[in-house]
Each structure stands twice: as C-alpha cells, then as structure tokens.
Amino acid sequence: NAGVTQTPKFQVLKTGQSMTLQCAQDMNHEYMSWYRQDPGMGLRLIHYSVGAGITDQGEVPNGYNVSRSTTEDFPLRLLSAAPSQTSVYFCASSYNRGRYGYTFGSGTRLTVV
Amino acid sequence: DAKTTQPPSMDCAEGRAANLPCNHSTISGNEYVYWYRQIHSQGPQYIIHGLKNNETNEMASLIITEDRKSSTLILPHATLRDTAVYYCIVRVVSYDKVIFGPGTSLSVIP
Numbered sequence: 001n002a003g004v005t006q007t008p009k010f011q012v013l014k015t016g017q018s019m020t021l022q023c024a025q026d027m028n029h030e031y032m033s034w035y036r037q038d039p040g041m042g043l044r045l046i047h048y049s050v051g052a053g054i055t056d057q058g059e060v061p062n063g064y065n066v067s068r069s070t071t072e073d074f075p076l077r078l079l080s081a082a083p084s085q086t087s088v089y090f091c092a093s094s095y096n097r098g099r100y101g102y103t104f105g106s107g108t109r110l111t112v113v
Numbered sequence: 114d115a116k117t118t119q120p121p122s123m124d125c126a127e128g129r130a131a132n133l134p135c136n137h138s139t140i141s142g143n144e145y146v147y148w149y150r151q152i153h154s155q156g157p158q159y160i161i162h163g164l165k166n167n168e169t170n171e172m173a174s175l176i177i178t179e180d181r182k183s184s185t186l187i188l189p190h191a192t193l194r195d196t197a198v199y200y201c202i203v204r205v206v207s208y209d210k211v212i213f214g215p216g217t218s219l220s221v222i223p
Contacts, residue, residue, distance in 0.1 A: 004156075031209065042200065043157070043213035050209060058210055090156050099206045101147065101159025 002026055006091050006105035013081040013112045021076040021108050023091030029103070031094045032074040036060065036087040037107075043090065049074055050097070081112045117201045122218040125195075131188040133217050135201030138182040143205050146177060148186045149213070150197040157200065157213070160186065191221045 007022045023032065033048035035058075045058030049068040063085060065077040074093075078085060088109050092102040118136040125131040137146065147162040161168055161175045163184075168175045174187040188195050200216040 033209075033211075035213070040215075042215045045210055045212060048209050056209070059212065088154065092156075097206050097209065098204075098211065099145075101149070101162060102157075102211070104156030104158070106156050107154070 004091055004093050004103050004105035006108050010109045017081050018079050021089055023074045024072050025093040029093035029095045033092050034076045035090045038087050083112045086112045117203055119201050119217045124220050124222055125191045127221050127223050128190055131191040133186040133199050136183045137203045140181050140203050144203045146184045147202045149200045152197040193221050196221045
C-alpha cells in the first residue's frame with residue numbers, strides 16, 4: 001500500500017514547454033485533487049475529481065488540464081509552462097468525499113525558467 | 114465553506130501541551146472542523162475532525178466550543194517533531210472545493 005505517489009519529485013521546465021505531473025493512488029479512493037503551494041502561502045486548489053470521468057475546476061485552474069480515465073490516476077498537464085507556475089504541487093485523495101480526511105502525496109517541486 | 118482565522122505563529126516548550134486556536138464564527142450547522150498539519154514542505158497530514166463533540170485520537174484532541182464558533186487543537190506533549198504549520202478547515206463533507214488558509218506555524222522549542 002503505497003498511498004499517494006507523485007512523480008517526478010523535482011522538475012525544471014523552460015517557458016512554453018509542456019509536461020504532465022503524475023499522481024497515482026492505490027487505496028481505491030474516488031476523490032482526487034491537485035493543489036499548488038507557493039512560498040509562505042496555504043494550498044490553492046487547482047482541479048479535482050469525484051470519480052473516473054468526472055473533473056471540475058478549483059480556485060486556480062487556468063493553465064492546467066486534468067483528466068480522470070481510471071480511479072487510480074489523476075494526471076495534471078501544463079500545456080505551456082509559465083514562470084508563474086513555479087510552485088510545489090500536491091496531489092490528494094480520499095474516500096467518502098473526504099469525510100475522514102485527505103491523504104496527500106509528497107509533492108512535485110516545479111521550476112519554470 | 115466558512116472562513117477560519119488562526120494566529121500566524123505560536124511557540125511551545127517541548128513536553129508541554131500545545132493549544133492551537135481556530136476561530137470559525139460563521140460556521141454552519143452541517144460543517145465539520147478539520148485539522149491538518151504540514152511538516153517542512155512535506156504533504157499535509159490529516160490530524161482529526163469533529164462536528165460538535167470533543168474528539169481525541171492518538172495524535173491530538175479537538176475541543177469545539179458549545180456554540181461551535183471556535184475550536185482548539187491540543188497536542189498533549191509536544192515534541193520537536195510537532196514543529197509544523199497547522200491548518201484549521203471547516204467544510205460540509207459533500208463540498209469538494211476544500212480551501213487551505215495560511216495556518217499557524219507552530220515552533221516547538223527545546
């Protein structure tokens with residue numbers, strides 16, 4: 001039982017490049033979400049999903065795409081990276097709509113130069 | 114979701130109880146109080162949650178006032194490993210857009 005696994009742990013991109021941040025969970029959680037965290041700030045919700053085939057926008061969705069084709073995986077795509085997307089990205093999952101709390105991954109540290 | 118207010122930082126002596134306050138004066142009757150913590154850039158960790166009764170688990174205790182407008186997270190015997198940012202969140206379970214504010218940065222001092 002690995003919990004929530006995020007890859008890669010670190011990434012440097014050039015402005016305009018695209019990439020996908022991977023998130024996988026092995027707990028059969030129906031709910032998954034992506035947050036970003038900037039220095040000294042709390043976590044801001046980017047996108048979330050309440051089940052396979054269902055996604056919705058959070059607070060700061062612009063510049064990011066998601067899809068949920070399986071229960072286990074919830075990748076986050078940056079189509080054209082910008083320096084403003086330099087941040088730490090966390091993926092979270094839960095069952096029962098988070099009634100018993102979310103489980104977070106260890107994060108992906110992304111730098112866009 | 115109701116807004117919460119937490120002090121930006123607190124200190125606690127090692128071995129003493131750490132009492133972290135949270136104000137949620139606009140909380141609705143169906144909103145739960147959740148606490149998470151984040152240790153040095155790791156992913157946040159769920160600690161405890163409650164509706165109106167006090168709750169205790171192996172990590173902490175949660176005290177919610179009778180009017181539910183505020184709560185306190187208690188770490189009974191703080192250790193250096195409890196140094197972290199603690200987030201208080203109120204939410205309806207069915208509401209999926211969970212927002213984390215800046216939280217309280219707790220420093221446990223030897």
